[in-house]
Amino acid sequence: MAAKLRFNYTNNMAEYEACILGLKMANDMNVYELLVIGDSDLLIHQVQGEWVVKNPNIIPYVQYVQKLCKRFRKIEFRHTPKIQNELDDADYIDSLDIELKEHPLHCSHVEAKPDGLPWYFDIKKYLESGTYPENAKSNQKKLIRHMALNFFLSGEILYRRTPDLGFLRCVDPVEAVRLIE
The missing domain is CATH 3.30.420.10 (Ribonuclease H-like superfamily/Ribonuclease H)
Incomplete structure (x- = not known):
């Protein structure tokens, strides 16, 4: 953090x-x-x-x-x-280095999927169970596997790794509104 x-x-x-x-x-x-x-x-x-x-x-x-x-x-x-x-x-505890950044907040805006599921649903499902969407073609499966390399699950929460080794919590539109408020 x-x-x-x-x-x-x-x-x-x-x-x-x-x-x-x-x-x-x-x-x-x-x-x-x-x-x-x-x-x-x-x-x-x-x-x-x-x-x-x-x-x-x-x-x-x-x-x-x-x-x-x-x-x-x-x-x-x-x-x-x-x-x-x-x-x-x-x-008995891992050391934690805290580095101050000029821009402590990073957001990536992604449009909601038309099916009402959060944008990260397929990635999270793949990380949880190793499964793909039902009608996924081979190139879509490859993309999900590739994208999943930059994400990890901690319990039910999905995080994205950033290039500077930070972590971004993935949120759906409802949670994003709650956090902004």
Whole structure:
């Protein structure tokens, strides 16, 4: 996940923004139990209600993180000092490099198929079961196989790999409208 904050922010606000992105991503991937490891003492203790939130700009962040936490069956926040964050936990979580991009959002507009199915239906079906549309000709099958190389499934969610190794979530028109709103 790559993001760039396009407003004036403090370090603490950036920590909350990163936490929110991570929680949303975990929720989108249908994660039910989550261990959040962070080196922001302030964020960890404020979210758990152990420390008072004095900065009025941070209150909405704390409330939103707590709201997102309710989407998980089990969620635990654990503080780890910065020095240990990379060393001690590297053996039980994969490291994650976050790179800030100038253009954090990428959309590809694709017209809806006339049959009412999402544009990615054939690719998703091929990845799920290895099957093609019923009347697909050999060149259509080849195209689906070729296109499927740039996609992967995580649970029920289809993602497209980008040339810079990012991931785009594939959405149908209804979900696109919901996300835009």
